[in-house]
Amino acid sequence: MSALEELITKAKALQAEGHTPGQISDELGLSMETVTWLLTQQKGMEAPKDVHIDWTAIGSHGILLGDMA
Numbered sequence: 001m002s003a004l005e006e007l008i009t010k011a012k013a014l015q016a017e018g019h020t021p022g023q024i025s026d027e028l029g030l031s032m033e034t035v036t037w038l039l040t041q042q043k044g045m046e047a048p049k050d051v052h053i054d055w056t057a058i059g060s061h062g063i064l065l066g067d068m069a
Helices: 003-016 021-028 032-039 062-068
Strands: none
Touching: 003 021, 003 032, 021 032
């Protein structure tokens, strides 16, 4: 069993015991969004890919950084 499958199993077991997603996230040390995703996964579904955003250009220009705030 993969680490992801183990997390899904643990999250669903805690949910079956009556724990809320907030309690599950605290217990597993995960974000609420991750717990929600784990609880709604069907077998065979692929995990979403991470998106990388390079903020270097904005962080190095004070005017752009000020505009973002």
